[in-house]
Amino acid sequence: MSIARESVKFIAFLTLLFSISVFSQEHHNNHSEDGSEEAFDPTEVIMHHISDSHDFHIAGNLSLPLPVILWTDNGLVTFMSSEFHHDEAGEVVVDKKGMKFVRYHDEIYYAGANGALDFDAEHHPANDRPLNFSITKNVFTLFLAAALMLLIFIPVARSYKKHQGAPRGLAGFMEPLILFVRNEIAIPNIGKKKYERYMPYLLTVFFLIWLGNLFGLIPFFPFSGTLTNDIVFTGVLAVITFLITTFSGNKQYWGHIFATPGVPKPLLLIMIPVEVLGMFTKPFALMVRLFANITAGHIVILSLFSLIFIFKTAAVAPVSIAFALFMFVLELLVAALQAYVFTLLSALFIGQAVEDHH
Amino acid sequence: MILAGIGAGLAAIAAGIGIGKIGGSAMDAIARQPEAASKIQTAMIIAAALIEGVALFAVVVALMKG
Structure with missing residues (x-):
């Protein structure tokens, strides 16, 4: 999928170049005040929009929680996706039936003993995943x-x-x-x-x-x-x-x-x-x-x-x-x-x- | 990444030529035989969909390789 990201980045880069030359005055004004403002990442926004998700986003911070249904080593586990509190970075740990779950980029993983994800060399989570039968979007x-x-x-x-x-x-x-x-x-x-x-x-x-x-x-x-x-x-x-x-x-x-x-x-x-x-x-x-x-x-x-x-x-x-x-x-x-x-x-x-x- | 972009572009050019030729020929055919327009249209869409399928294969390969 990364070519889509890269090509979107490339388009974004081109438009940025164009915008710098055309709207140089505005840009100059913006950056002189705040040089560390967080950049808008269109790739991430677009990929998030077209991928499946465990919450149904409605508007602003409002979203409909959907049921998470997992088949784990200890049998069936169900809870609402609101228990993750919109966390996508694997930081909020949900504790059910003595097992810990975290969500990272819309995938649910077993959390490690310390309640965190282990990442491999390519920065993909190395944790196991339960079988996921959730009612997603x-x-x-x-x-x-x-x-x-x-x-x-x-x-x-x-x-x-x-x-x-x-x-x-x-x-x-x-x-x-x-x-x-x-x-x-x-x-x-x-x-x-x-x-x-x-x-x-x-x-x-x-x-x-x-x-x-x-x-x-x-x-x-x-x-x-x-x-x-x-x-x-x-x-x-x-x-x-x-x-x-x-x-x-x-x-x-x-x-x-x-x-x-x-x-x-x-x-x-x-x-x-x-x-x-x-x-x-x-x-x-x-x-x-x-x-x-x-x-x-x-x-x-x-x-x-x-x-x-x-x-x-x-x-x-x-x-x-x-x-x-x-x-x-x-x-x-x-x-x-x-x-x-x-x-x-x-x-x-x-x-x-x-x-x-x- | 740029090579994948070039690949996707080539696929788009090839599909454009292919679908353009089909569309052009279908127009010719319909102009000659307006009464067969619906049959020609169906055949045209099938052929266009098959070409588009190949072009989309190329796009998906480019997506995955990039």
């Missing part, structure tokens, strides 16, 4: 997205049961979206005969990713957590697509991998490993594409806002807000587009696996 966002989806889709499904005619209300609003997934994604890629089995998965993935992306663009509580800038989340979705593709693969699909038709026998020595590798690179690309797109968008928006604090003047605010607004609008498009692309490619891979003949 991302897990909270996932529950929120799941609750919202249930609130939307259960009434929609019920309204179709009640009256047969044209859909009304919420169902009328959701129908075009659902039909879009069916008619534009599922049927053309999987085929008219077999698409129905896969519709529940495709619809779930489409709306979950879309909501997950949109939550990240709403900057206030209880949203603002982004599901899809967590590579574990996108990875799990990609693994599900991989499992569905693999288990619904027919003779034709496996034949293409292990005995590619029309290929001379000696070439199969090369073809089989390449095809087997291809089975895994497809879901891997799904995982990385979604994660990197959303994370990159967030980094750009936060970098634009950081410019104000790097320049230390409100004069750049109009420029950086205008650009950030542009990025926000672009991200609204990307949020829908990436949900579409993930669902489309999932449908395409499933379609390849269940295809009858060319």
